[in-house]
Amino acid sequence: MYSEKVMDHFMNPRNVGEIENASGVGTVGNAKCGDIMKVYLQIEDGIIKDAKFKTFGCGAAVATSSMATELVIGKTIEEALKITNKSVAEALDGLPPVKMHCSLLAEESLHAALWDYAKKNNITIEGLKEPVADVHDHDHHDHDHEEGSGCC
Amino acid sequence: MYSEKVMDHFMNPRNVGEIENASGVGTVGNAKCGDIMKVYLQIEDGIIKDAKFKTFGCGAAVATSSMATELVIGKTIEEALKITNKSVAEALDGLPPVKMHCSLLAEESLHAALWDYAKKNNITIEGLKEPVADVHDHDHHDHDHEEGSGCC
Amino acid sequence: MNKIYLDNAATTPVRKEVVEAMLPYFTESFGNPSSVYQIAQMNKKALDESRETIAKYIGSQTNEIFFTSGGSEADNWAIKGIAEAHKNKGNHIITTKIEHHAVLHTCEYLEKHGYEVTYLDVDDNGLVSPEAVEAAIKDTTILISIMYANNEIGTIMPIKEIGAVAKAHKIPFHTDAVQAVGQVRIDVKDQNIDLLSLSGHKINGPKGMGVLFIKRGLKLENLIHGGGQERGRRAGTENVPGIVGLAKAMELTYTDFDAKIEKMTKLRDKLIKGLLESIPYCKLNGHPTKRLANNANIGVEYVEGESLLLLLDMNGIAASSGSACTSGSLDPSHVLLALGIPHEKAHGSIRFTLGVQNTEEEIDVVLEKMPAIVQRMRDMSPLWEE
């Protein structure tokens, strides 16, 4: 089901943990599946120096958290804003269609942490919208129902 | 499907043929399945001395013809009248449910031959009714539909 | 005495390679493909690859292949599924008089539920014309279901042309290709097919395995509701060994295809010619040329089919018949009757259907034995007079 890269990031997640006195913290949950992701950013001179996460969620949620934090470290805020759920998924060699929504969590919690940073520092970040606490997956019903039905 | 005895009488049918100047001849067909049975009886002093048949029909039709002629030879007319499709089937160690109607052909063609004999000799045989040319199987729809659907 | 099996239209032996392909999925790789863990993922992969193989041989997309428990389920699903999903558009279905019971009885069932069904006549050879199909179309027509090739007489329908008619009128077109698969090359796109049924056990694959091809985007109600298998369209834990076996059978069937068909056609023609020459009052049922390479259906007058089958069986030859006497219903084959063959003649039809395993020697044995067997039966018949 998952690519090797996803499994690697799931088994050996990078950047798990918390950052004390982080520049920005964002927590986002998916109302539907109930998963929650929390991202901590350390930002200095407009550059993301460090990122950590805590995630309660599925394999894809853990792997995308791990990958998103990896991708964001060292980037400017502007560059960080360009990270989308699709680019995280691509960096993981793809996700199964039903699991694309999990990568949204990563994108949104990153944005939420940046929003928190902006608020704390009283700045506006161009192109950043106020995050919502709950992520909905709008195009979930566009693709066919996928295999898999939990308990058989 | 068929018992060994049915198969024996089918493979080696007894009394196939015709009797010239028979005392009685009966032909009966099953309108539904289209099979036809013709029985020839040689009757002397109220005793059935010989019986022969010709049959166009299924395995059960051939076997019951064979068995019915076997059973009837040597019997008095009264005894012969007691031969029913059930007793013929029993003598053959049974028939599959869907094939019980075939044994009716044997019973009816025997009766038809006796009727013919009675008519020719201007006598009445107690308990013998005028035969119908076509045998219908009244209780066919009573039992479940059986396996088998011809060409698959 | 070695049995000569000439009833391959009824069912076929599973090929050794197919059994071998299936075996690991019983005991080793047995996981439920819907599960998360690794041992199940291997099964998921086998399933995906099987779907691809089958798609390839009928010219469809992989995600247009849905596994069923056989040809009958596929036929039921296609017809009831369209009837229900499209009932807002109409209630009229077009089919033929010579479909398999899986189609006919499903249509009869729908007639009891407010649907109207046109059962098209066929000509003496069992053909239905695209024009006749077109003429039957009404505003309310929501489905055309016409078999690719007939199971009794082997006649092959002008499917591509009928499909074109359906397409022009934007009516979903289903074809029961249970007998055609493995005997003809199928390309659902080129042949304008929207739904196609096939069955594993007719192509030396497993029994209880079939496929319904459903063109992407076509609305179809489910037949078996429940779990999310088959992308939510057919519930039930996937029969992984069966699916793998079916895919293997498809692959083998279409390997060296042309040579196999050529050989089979030759044997078939030898058989037909030999029987017609050596047995009087005997004719070929079905189309002389537009027929399946494996089908020889011979009408033998003054002979009853079941008895003939039994005698052939005693002589080591397995065949089948459209005789009423071999069926539970007492009615002779609806297919032969639809060709205009009278009741008593339909009685004496015998169907030989070849398989990959048959040899010329076997055909020689049949040709040698049949005349005497027929004569023996005729001698016993009250209808026969020399």
Place this chain on the structure above:
Amino acid sequence: MNKIYLDNAATTPVRKEVVEAMLPYFTESFGNPSSVYQIAQMNKKALDESRETIAKYIGSQTNEIFFTSGGSEADNWAIKGIAEAHKNKGNHIITTKIEHHAVLHTCEYLEKHGYEVTYLDVDDNGLVSPEAVEAAIKDTTILISIMYANNEIGTIMPIKEIGAVAKAHKIPFHTDAVQAVGQVRIDVKDQNIDLLSLSGHKINGPKGMGVLFIKRGLKLENLIHGGGQERGRRAGTENVPGIVGLAKAMELTYTDFDAKIEKMTKLRDKLIKGLLESIPYCKLNGHPTKRLANNANIGVEYVEGESLLLLLDMNGIAASSGSACTSGSLDPSHVLLALGIPHEKAHGSIRFTLGVQNTEEEIDVVLEKMPAIVQRMRDMSPLWEE
């Protein structure tokens, strides 16, 4: 590393003896049981004997056993078949909130077609009471369908008592016994059951094989129309190897039955006790005693099910979960929610289901590994605080 397979409620490996019993029917004895000739008659015999075997183990008559392509088809057939055949008497169906999707989605389908369905609540342990069933009965009730044992939490329903209620009201009673067969002794007569579904692959038999028991005389519309197989009630060439395999699996399952169940119960209880003792914030889902001998369903707080499954898998342990994340639907298990377990806790449920092949050593490994795996996940969770 040897895999520890603890997902036997999802599916089971086919036993060697079962595969061996099936094998001859693929290649040697492959004939169509509906045919007249000898090689087919052997198959007919195998079919009859298999039917007898299955009848014996559920206490039915041989002619009350009908083969299907699995549990889902059997459930669909029973429910739709009764709904349609009895619609002149009413349109109301009683079932529970914790049925398998094969029952639930079939009922939902019927709701779209004018039927009314009562989905009974269950208590904290997943039980439905005969009184609740009786209270739900209306003049229009035509079917009661209640599962024998639940597939997720293993709770065993008071089937005999519910059956008695149904009988007293002369309402057909169907039970989905897919999980119960092989775990409990079934006697349809004694237990007042009119229709019962079972599935081969849950008892170390073949996938794609099931049975619907239909009490003699009960009116039921067909689900799959067509040929005259299964005495005219279920069309499709019989899957003879599958049928033979299913019968063999039934026989093996009920051989040394009591000893096997005793052993399994012991392992199950050891597993449950061990997990509850070594992992904080953890509880047993389902009934403490009225539960299947093979089922241990544990709710683990602050842990997400799919991740837990994946980590277990990496540690060589295959299990399953009621977590939303393992399903395509995003909703966590409807069964756990029906027990009143809140959304976020339903998330962290894990189901271990034992099979005949499991050993005590395997349970020891799970008990050894689980606490660390759970701790690792909790450490990563934003919800967890020591």
